[in-house]
Amino acid sequence: MRLPPGVTATAFSEALQQFADAVGKEWVFTSDEDIDTYRDAYSPLWHEDEESIPSGAVAPASVEQVQAVVKIANRYKIPLWTISTGKNLGYGGSAPLLSGSMVLDLKRMDRVLEVSDKNHYALVEPGVSYFDLYRYIHERNLKVWIDPPDPGWGSPVGNSLERGGGYTPMRDHFASVCGLEVVLPNGDLVRTGMGALPNSKTWQQYKYGFGPYLDGMFSQSNLGVVTKMGIWLLPEPEAYFYGTVTVPKHDDLFPLVEIYAYLMNSGMVQATTLVTSPLWYARPDPELAALRASGSVKDLDDYAARKNIASWSVGLPFYGPAKVIEAQWEFAKQKFSAAVPGAQFHDGPSYRFPLSDDQLAKIVDTVPFGIPSLQIFSIIGSHAVGHLGFSPIIPMTGEAVLESQRVFEQVYRDLGSPGGAAASFPVFSFFPRAFVNIYLFPIVHDVEKNRQTRQIYRRLIKESAARGWGEYRTHITFMGDIMNTYSFNNHALLRLHETIKDALDPNGILSPGKNGIWPKSMRNPKA
Amino acid sequence: MRLPPGVTATAFSEALQQFADAVGKEWVFTSDEDIDTYRDAYSPLWHEDEESIPSGAVAPASVEQVQAVVKIANRYKIPLWTISTGKNLGYGGSAPLLSGSMVLDLKRMDRVLEVSDKNHYALVEPGVSYFDLYRYIHERNLKVWIDPPDPGWGSPVGNSLERGGGYTPMRDHFASVCGLEVVLPNGDLVRTGMGALPNSKTWQQYKYGFGPYLDGMFSQSNLGVVTKMGIWLLPEPEAYFYGTVTVPKHDDLFPLVEIYAYLMNSGMVQATTLVTSPLWYARPDPELAALRASGSVKDLDDYAARKNIASWSVGLPFYGPAKVIEAQWEFAKQKFSAAVPGAQFHDGPSYRFPLSDDQLAKIVDTVPFGIPSLQIFSIIGSHAVGHLGFSPIIPMTGEAVLESQRVFEQVYRDLGSPGGAAASFPVFSFFPRAFVNIYLFPIVHDVEKNRQTRQIYRRLIKESAARGWGEYRTHITFMGDIMNTYSFNNHALLRLHETIKDALDPNGILSPGKNGIWPKSMRNPKA
Secondary structure, eight states: OOOOTTOOHHHHHHHHHHHHHHHOGGGEEOSHHHHHHHSOTTOTTTTSTTOOOOSEEEOOOSHHHHHHHHHHHHHHTOOEEEESSSOOTTTTTTOOSSTTOEEEEOTTOOOEEEEETTTTEEEEOTTOOHHHHHHHHHHTTOSEEOOOOSSTTSOHHHHHHTTOBOSSTTOBGGGGEEEEEEEOTTSOEEEOGGGGSTTOSOTTTOSOOSSSOOGGGGSSOSSOEEEEEEEEOEEOOSEEEEEEEEESSGGGHHHHHHHHHHHHHTTSOOSOOEEEOTTTTSOOOHHHHHHHHHTOHHHHHHHHHHHTOOSEEEEEEEEEOHHHHHHHHHHHHHHHHHHSTTOEEEEEEEEESSOOHHHHHHOSOOGGGTOOOOTHHHHHOSSOSEEEEEOEEEESSHHHHHHHHHHHHHHHHHHOOGGGOOSOOOEEOSSTTEEEEOEEEEEOSOHHHHHHHHHHHHHHHHHHHHTTOEESOOOGGGHHHHHHHOOHHHHHHHHHHHHHHHHHOTTOOBSTTGGGOOOGGGOOOOO | OOOOTTOOHHHHHHHHHHHHHHHOGGGEEOSHHHHHHHSOTTOTTTTSTTOOOOSEEEOOOSHHHHHHHHHHHHHHTOOEEEESSSOOTTTTTTOOSSTTOEEEEOTTOOOEEEEETTTTEEEEOTTOOHHHHHHHHHHTTOSEEOOOOSSTTSOHHHHHHTTOBOSSTTOBGGGGEEEEEEEOTTSOEEEOGGGGSTTOSOTTTOSOOSSSOOGGGGSSOSSOEEEEEEEEOEEOOSEEEEEEEEESSGGGHHHHHHHHHHHHHTTSOOSOOEEEOTTTTSOOOHHHHHHHHHTOHHHHHHHHHHHTOOSEEEEEEEEEOHHHHHHHHHHHHHHHHHHSTTOEEEEEEEEESSOOHHHHHHOSOOGGGTOOOOTHHHHHOSSOSEEEEEOEEEESSHHHHHHHHHHHHHHHHHHOOGGGOOSOOOEEOSSTTEEEEOEEEEEOSOHHHHHHHHHHHHHHHHHHHHTTOEESOOOGGGHHHHHHHOOHHHHHHHHHHHHHHHHHOTTOOBSTTGGGOOOGGGOOOOO
16 A cells, blocks of 8 residues: 555555545545556656655545545645546646645546526536537537637646646636636635625626635645636637738748737737748758758748748638638738738638538547547657647747747757657747747657656756746646746745645645645755 | 824834835825825715724835835834825725725836837836826837726726726736736735746736736735736727617617627627616606616517617627728627617727827727726716715626616615615626626715715615625725625635735735735634
């Protein structure tokens, strides 16, 4: 039997018995086979001593059971690592950061409590997956869309609270959260926003409530267990259109991104898109590689002209009435044409909703249409067992795109690219007003390659922070490293997080170490 | 000399000397004349013993001075009531909730630190008013809009943190906040979001940072003094158009609001508008009053048809390229026409930006065009000295509009309408996905009338809460009453606020009582 840190075998046995009394003994897991299912199959610490392994798992079915579990954990000082569906792949899956934590698995709390297609929201429990919510809506023919992230088997609660991103106009998932119910570390139950008003009529329609607005405190957090969450949905749009803009020259990137930011920040483009370089994705060519390393803009422009490849491109997804989209695309074309000689435009796919079954069958990636999918796994490719994402937020400017490419490529040149990670990736607009630069690393069943990956990952964190770019989210292995970069005024923000953590969770039972935040008893003195 | 509660005259004198050493003695105010300027000239407790009066004011000019003031206040346990420009009229102005508090007046911190018209944001200090920020932008001919609230003399920091609303697509002011710098109650300085990363490049472009997202905790809050704030701006739109939809019959309200919610939640209408009844604003007519009291839909429809007055109307403001607006208005007209026989459409004002000086001179209310104004005071009218707003959030449904009108009109019939408050007001969309119902009460220099106003106000709070509608913001006089209605699970949310308050502010020096949150030493046992 694995033990939680600092807990005796006798005490742990007692606690397990009490967990079983609270949730039913078939919902307390401690066998090796069961524990294996909660490990991170794609851990960058695969088969190394440092891989964190839970001591067991407990799966309550109701709010009252969550409260009971939390109270027992307090009694025995057993750390709980909360998961909803446990599919947080690339970030640790269902594995805890601290070895010996019990996984608090909320998969049994899987009720869709309400969906409104008049006011366009849902109220869900944490174990509801994107597939579950989609099916609920589809079966009732409700005219609302969810916004799934790349793989749809995760949950709206988990993904939104981890501040993930999707592809439709509701792409910023935390921004769509409206009202939480939370079991606090002491077992007390709070409702935030308008939910604090008994019999509230607007819990899912108005976020802020009265007084301090606390929802954000429970995102990327170890301050509570969210048991209900409101989420805003998109009314089914009439149509969709995807246009692509390409520009011929290297320095055209600057006006390209500037106009893109105008369209995005004006609300004309509300969905996730990417800025990329068709050149980078041309077949490997040693001549091009040499030109890119030399950094000569003129030579790159000559090369692009000779090969007839655009230097940059941006995709623009539009959602709304067909005629509105037409006018928006026309406006965008005028803007880009006026700023960039030689800008070209390509009409991509266009749809009316709802899609017919025939249309659906032909669409490879349904995620931009609010339909969850697992298609992403075939896109990432089969050479890897899993993946790890390095994802710094950079300004939405051409300068930042170029600089980040240069800096990160240099790291790859210095350290090599273990397992075949690409040095150049497009930048995405998962969030309003900034780009996120996502580098994917394959995780393989090879200790040495994973060690190299961790080395390069940590170097990227450092180079990134040195330039004022911070990661928005990371795998459990790197949470401490990244929180460490958010160090303004001698880690003032972390010290504030710790003050709040100690006040709410004096026994330190909820997800110790999550995003670098440890309870008092486990905290190292800071430098 | 007025004294803060529990502070001796000797101690207070010492503290004042230390404040003077920190900020300069000309910036510490304790004379009666000076204190008068910090009183609420429009207090509903005007000339009554309960009116709260500060013991003085202190005005630091820098972050370091704010830190010094906070540390001195801790030493002497002097409550500080933070204001930015102090123009929070209708909510207490610059007056503290607790008599004897020192006003911490941030008016001297009035620097616009940055405005970007490429990425569309500003970084401002708390003493910067909407007029200041507008002038800064206008003088540099930057192509970005601010979103002023009704009167423009308040500050972006104050209004956004109080979660006020404006009229352009950036109307939800707290939603535009991106990154804070905060002096904590212990004098420590934190930066939230990406600001915690030294040399951050995206402090004003990405809200959440890494780990728990705390900005909301500092809104409507007494947990810190915000000394810098990032705020998203709107790229100057090409054009504006205001269309009005009217519908003939009483029950047409239901589809009218449903389509309105579709347009709003789809992002086609992003700005504040109102749903109202032309009937209510018809000249007073005893026949109509009787019909409305009787509640007969048929009789009301007959009356409206006979008088040729529409039963309901909604205004739709559009911002964007002219051709996009045209397509959006066309789409809206089709939607309403299909759902409501007899719906009529009226083309309102239409503009291209920037406005010429000639055009500007003719526009009465410039606020919807991002230009601050004090015009609202002439709209409220001259019969009042000040005003008080009762503003519950109700669902964006026709049912809720009707029910709230019925309930609040009944209160007026029961209690009368002191000073001439209107019983019926339009509902506004200051925030996404819900309506706010704003009732304005005049505050007059008449103790008895103000007493009646407070009585009716408290009755409205009660009737509202009984139906699950909660206020989003209120005057200092009613903060405790309203927090009291957010009572789910024996006031669990308030108890959480108090736990956080005690952890961050053990001496209870920052804005005691704000929104019903008191420090431990001043807290009454809850029922």
